Structure formats: C-alpha cells, structure tokens
Amino acid sequence: MCDKCGCSSGGGAVMRRPGNDTGHVHIGEDGSHAHHDRDHEHGQSRKIEVEQDVLLKNNLLAERNRGYFDAKHVLVLNFLSSPGSGKTTLLEKTIPLLKDERPVTVIEGDQQTTNDAERIDALGVPVIQINTGTGCHLDAEMVHRAVRELDPPEHSFLFIENVGNLVCPAMFDLGESARVVVISVTEGEDKPLKYPTMFRHADLCLLNKTDLLPYVDFDAERCRQYALQVNHRLQWLEISAKTGKGLDQWTAWVRSRLAGL
Amino acid sequence: MHEMSIALSVIDAVTTRALQEGGGRVTEIELAIGSLAGVQLESLRFCFSAASRGTLAEHAEIVIHERHAEAQCVDCSSRFAIGSYLARCPVCAGYRFTVVSGEEFSIQSITIE
Numbered sequence: 001m002c003d004k005c006g007c008s009s010g011g012g013a014v015m016r017r018p019g020n021d022t023g024h025v026h027i028g029e030d031g032s033h034a035h036h037d038r039d040h041e042h043g044q045s046r047k048i049e050v051e052q053d054v055l056l057k058n059n060l061l062a063e064r065n066r067g068y069f070d071a072k073h074v075l076v077l078n079f080l081s082s083p084g085s086g087k088t089t090l091l092e093k094t095i096p097l098l099k100d101e102r103p104v105t106v107i108e109g110d111q112q113t114t115n116d117a118e119r120i121d122a123l124g125v126p127v128i129q130i131n132t133g134t135g136c137h138l139d140a141e142m143v144h145r146a147v148r149e150l151d152p153p154e155h156s157f158l159f160i161e162n163v164g165n166l167v168c169p170a171m172f173d174l175g176e177s178a179r180v181v182v183i184s185v186t187e188g189e190d191k192p193l194k195y196p197t198m199f200r201h202a203d204l205c206l207l208n209k210t211d212l213l214p215y216v217d218f219d220a221e222r223c224r225q226y227a228l229q230v231n232h233r234l235q236w237l238e239i240s241a242k243t244g245k246g247l248d249q250w251t252a253w254v255r256s257r258l259a260g261l
Numbered sequence: 262m263h264e265m266s267i268a269l270s271v272i273d274a275v276t277t278r279a280l281q282e283g284g285g286r287v288t289e290i291e292l293a294i295g296s297l298a299g300v301q302l303e304s305l306r307f308c309f310s311a312a313s314r315g316t317l318a319e320h321a322e323i324v325i326h327e328r329h330a331e332a333q334c335v336d337c338s339s340r341f342a343i344g345s346y347l348a349r350c351p352v353c354a355g356y357r358f359t360v361v362s363g364e365e366f367s368i369q370s371i372t373i374e
Contacts, residue, residue, distance in 0.1 A: 050368045168263035171299050196346035197299045230346045232357040
C-alpha cells in the first residue's frame with residue numbers, strides 16, 4: 001500500500017521530489033491487465049503465432065528515451081551495483097566535479113525512502129526519487145515518466161542510480177548512453193563470475209573503496225581478470241569515492257563519452 | 262524477483278493479442294527462453310499464476326522451450342556452445358567471444374478458445 005496517500009497500489013513505482021512530502025505520482029498503474037469478465041462459448045481452440053520479444057514494450061520505450069536523450073544531447077549513465085557499494089557517495093563526489101561544465105540531473109531508484117535523493121538535493125542539482133515499492137529494478141517507463149518531470153536541459157548529464165541489485169536491473173534497458181557497474185573491495189572479488197549478466201552488459205566497471213584494500217583480502221587484479229573473462233570489452237577503473245583517488249580518470253571517462261553525443 | 266514483472270509483461274502482451282483475436286480464453290502460452298536470458302524458470306512459472314489471475318490467460322498452460330546458447334570466438338571465429346558468459350573457446354582457449362544466440366526471450370504462440 002502506498003505510504004503517503006493510502007492507495008492500494010501494491011508494488012507500483014512512485015515518483016517523489018525531495019522537500020515535497022505530499023505530491024507524488026504513481027507510475028504504470030493504468031491497469032494493464034485485460035480483465036476476463038465475459039462468458040465465452042467454448043468452441044475450438046486456435047493456435048496463434050506471436051513471435052514477440054517479451055521485453056518488447058520496455059525495449060521500445062527505452063529506444064524512445066534514447067532518441068529523446070540523443071536529440072537533446074544528454075549523456076545518460078545508468079549506475080548499477082549491489083546495495084552498499086557506494087553509488088550515492090560516488091555521485092556526491094562526482095557531481096561537484098562536473099556540474100560547472102554541464103548541468104546535471106539525477107534519478108534515484110530505491111524500493112523505499114527519499115534518503116538518497118535528499119543527499120543529491122543537498123548538492124543543488126535537480127533530482128527525482130523513484131520508489132519501486134516491491135520492484136527490484138528501474139524500467140524504461142519509470143525513467144520516461146521521471147524524465148518528463150525532470151526535463152533535463154540540452155547538453156547535460158543525467159545520472160540514474162538504479163536499485164541496488166546485481167541481478168534484475170541487468171535485463172532492463174532504460175535508454176542510457178552507457179552502463180557503469182560499481183563494486184567495492186568489501187565484496188567478494190568473484191562478483192563478476194557470480195553475476196555475469198550484469199558485467200557482460202556493462203561498459204565500465206568502477207572498483208570502489210580502494211582505500212580499504214590494505215585491510216581486506218581482496219585481490220583487485222584477480223577481480224579485474226574475472227570481469228574481463230565475462231566481458232572482454234569492459235573498461236576498468238579503480239577509485240575511492242571517499243578519498244578522491246581515481247576520480248580524475250573517472251571524470252575523464254565520463255567526458256570521453258560526450259564525444260558520441 | 263524481476264520474474265514477476267516479466268510474467269506481467271507476458272500476460273499483458275498475451276491478453277492484448279487475445280483481445281485482438283476476439284477475446285477468447287487463452288489455454289496455452291508458448292515461450293522460447295535462451296539459457297542466457299537471465300530468467301529463473303522456476304520463479305517465472307511461480308509468478309504466472311499470480312500475474313494471470315483475473316485475466317484471459319488465467320489457468321493457461323505455460324510451455325517453455327529452452328534454447329541453448331552459442332558463441333563465436335573473436336580470435337579464431339570458431340562457433341561453440343556456451344552455458345554461461347564465463348566460457349572459453351574450445352579451439353584457441355580465448356575468452357573473447359560474441360554471443361550468437363541464447364539471449365532471446367520471446368512469446369512464440371498462444372492458443373485461444
């Protein structure tokens with residue numbers, strides 16, 4: 001049930017802005033099910049060839065998002081990781097380094113709370129929080145709705161922090177320009193082997209919290225090798241969002257993606 | 262549990278099509294799922310009963326055709342079967358390959374009354 005208006009929207013996604021406790025928009029609850037309330041005569045069965053991609057609807061909407069972003073020259077990065085890898089801290093450290101060059105807007109995805117959006121809001125950039133409820137990932141429709149609300153300016157950056165989850169978000173194209181997967185040295189170095197789909201479809205892997213390397217048994221080179229075994233095109237950078245180490249290379253990578261816009 | 266939203270997408274597409282075909286009850290849904298599609302078949306089946314409740318596709322039988330994945334080596338162009346993204350070319354032992362098939366996930370057909 002929606003915790004604000006009490007509507008029984010179940011696990012439907014909700015869109016919120018920090019500082020706006022009352023207003024929120026439910027996403028995708030137009031009752032997409034065709035209800036069966038008629039009696040039918042039970043005659044002969046008919047087999048109908050369909051041959052349709054199950055994710056067709058999401059993929060079409062993702063392409064529509066992509067077209068909109070391309071037309072407005074918006075560089076869109078989809079940030080993916082397990083919970084607690086430091087995505088929000090990374091954004092908090094990255095945005096001040098880039099926002100004087102181009103406007104930045106942010107979409108935050110979490111099951112509940114506006115905590116992450118409030119951290120981004122404190123940086124003075126427009127942000128929308130999508131609460132997915134019981135949902136485990138953002139999809140193209142949620143991003144579509146959030147973008148209509150955010151209205152990112154031309155020649156800007158849009159950072160999408162996906163729900164912390166290395167499984168489900170891998171399947172859902174949002175229309176992003178690139179996917180950035182974040183892992184931290186407090187996780188297992190075999191994460192790329194355990195969650196290969198996520199790493200296979202990523203463009204860049206950021207190894208975060210490298211300031212903790214002296215205190216943990218994490219072999220960064222082995223992790224990199226595992227990631228490359230799963231995706232030989234994957235780019236790799238080692239950073240510490242906390243100390244700022246590697247953020248120069250990281251922001252250079254972001255700027256390098258502007259060449260395609 | 263993205264299987265729930267996957268199941269809802271399938272039911273949505275199936276019932277839309279069934280309505281276009283006259284609105285008869287759906288008795289069977291045939292799916293083709295590649296081994297690399299990232300879908301847990303057990304939980305997908307589990308989600309269908311909830312996702313289809315009250316729709317034309319309630320009680321439809323779900324027939325799943327699993328498709329094996331095939332890759333092509335970037336270095337020596339050999340084609341070989343793969344079970345996951347962690348695979349090596351059996352000819353040159355390289356890790357670099359492109360996936361030729363096995364990521365597909367489609368609705369093949371529906372049967373309506």
